[in-house]
C-alpha cells in the first residue's frame with residue numbers, strides 16, 4: 331500500500347491539461363526523493379480504451395503488459411520515465427465487471443449488492459493495489475466535478491480520506507479561469523462553483539491549480555483563497571505554456587512540491603535536480619537547427635483539432651528525440667488519401683518521412699506511394715507497425731516485381747499475401763473473437779548485429795542480453811525463446827497481422843535486411859525490424875517504439891531518423 335495519496339480532480343471543464351498536471355505532480359514528488367506512481371480513472375463504461383475511436387478520444391496507449399489505455403498513461407510514463415502497468419487505469423466498466431463477477435461467484439452470498447458500499451469499495455481496492463509499493467500514488471479522476479459519472483469516484487475519495495487519515499491524502503483541484511474577450515477580465519466564478527460542487531461531496535481542495543491564458547493576479551488569488559477557505563499560497567497559477575514539459579517547472583516556481591509534501595507530512599528527502607530536464611526543454615524551445623518531417627497519416631479526417639491527439643505518442647517521440655541535440659522538429663501532417671488524389675508532390679520539401687500505424691485499408695495506397703518516394707529518393711524513413719507492413723508491400727511490388735502483393739487487411743484475395751494472419755488468428759476471426767487476435771504489449775526481439783537497428787539500440791543503452799535485465803517482463807510468452815548471449819530489445823505491440831514467413835527468404839534475397847525477430851515459444855519467428863542497405867536510413871518496425879520513448883530516454887529509432895536527416899542536410 332502506498333503510504334500517501336494525491337488526488338487530482340478537474341473543475342469547470344475538461345481538456346485543460348489534467349493529465350499533464352498529474353504527470354507533473356508525479357514527477358515533482360519523485361524529484362523530491364519519493365517513489366511515485368500515477369493512476370488514471372476513466373469514468374466510462376468501456377472496459378478499456380481499445381475500442382475507442384482514435385479521432386474522437388485520441389490515440390490508444392499500450393502498456394508493457396498489453397493494456398490498451400487512455401493516452402494520459404503515456405504522459406505519466408514520459409514524465410516519470412518509468413513503465414506503468416495496465417492496472418493503473420481504472421474504468422467504470424472494470425469496476426462494475428469485478429463486482430458483478432464476484433456476485434456471480436457467490437462471494438456476496440446473502441447480501442444485497444449495492445452501489446454503496448460495493449462500488450466505492452472496489453474503486454478503493456483498485457487505487458490501493460495500483461499504488462502498492464510506492465511512497466506516493468497520484469490519482470487522476472477523469473472528467474469534471476459535477477459529472478454524474480464522477481460520483482462513485484468522489485464518494486470513494488471521501489471514504490479513502492476517512493480510512494487513511496487526512497494527513498495521508500492531498501486533494502488537488504485543477505480549475506479554469508476564462509477571460510471573456512468582450513470584458514477582457516479573468517473570471518473566478520466558475521472556479522468558485524467548482525469548489526462548491528466538490529464540497530457538496532464532502533471533499534475540500536488543499537491546492538487549487540488555476541489554468542488560464544495568463545498568470546493569476548493577487549486580486550483573483552485572494553478571491554479564490556477566500557472562497558475555498560485555503561491559504562493564498564495553495565492557490566497556484568498555471569498559465570498556458572508553449573511546451574508541456576514547462577508545466578512542472580512552472581509549478582515548482584510556486585513551490586508546489588514542498589507544499590504538497592508539507593500537507594502530507596513528508597520531509598523533503600532531497601533537493602530536486604531539474605538541470606537535465608530544463609536543458610532538454612531549452613533544446614526544444616531554442617533549437618539550433620530545424621528539420622521538417624512528414625507524418626503520413628490516415629486519421630486526419632475530422633479536422634485539425636483531433637489530428638494531433640491521434641498520433642500524440644509518435645509526434646512526442648519525434649519532437650522529444652530532437653531535444654538533446656537542439657534540433658527543432660516541424661511535423662508536416664499529411665493525409666495519405668490526399669497523396670492518392672494528388673500524388674507525392676507534398677513530400678518534396680520534407681527532410682524525412684514517418685509512416686505511423688493504423689487499421690483498415692483506407693489510405694493504404696497513399697502510404698505505399700510515400701514509402702516508394704522515400705526509398706527511391708533516399709529520404710530518411712521510419713515505418714511504424716503498419717508502416718513496416720506497407721514498406722514490405724511496396725518493396726514486393728516495386729522491387730521484387732510482385733505487382734499484386736498486398737497485406738490481407740487491404741486485399742484478402744491477393745495472390746501474394748506478404749502480410750498475413752499468423753497461427754490461430756484465422757480461426758479466432760472466423761469465430762468473430764476479434765479482440766483476441768491482437769498482439770498486444772511488450773515482446774522481446776533478438777537483433778542482428780551489424781545492422782542499423784542494432785547500432786541505434788546499442789548507442790542508446792537499450793540492449794539487453796540473454797534474458798538478463800528482463801525481469802520486468804512477467805509473462806514468458808512475451809520473451810519467447812531467447813538465444814544465449816544474443817542482443818535483445820523490448821518494444822510494445824498493437825497489431826493483428828505479421829510478415830508472412832513464406833516470403834522472408836525472397837525478401838532477403840532481394841535485399842531486405844530483417845534486423846530483428848521475435849521467436850515465439852512455439853511456431854515460426856516473427857519479423858520485428860527491417861531495413862534497407864544503400865539508403866541513408868530506411869528502417870521500419872512491427873512494434874510501436876513510440877510507447878517506450880521518454881523525454882530523458884528517447885527512442886533509438888527516432889534518434890536514428892533525426893541523425894540521418896542531419897547527416898543528409
Ligand code: GLN
Nearest residue numbers: 687688715716825826827
Ligand atoms: N493494421 C495492422 C495490423 O493490425 C497494423 C496495426 C498498427 O499499425 N498498429 O496488423
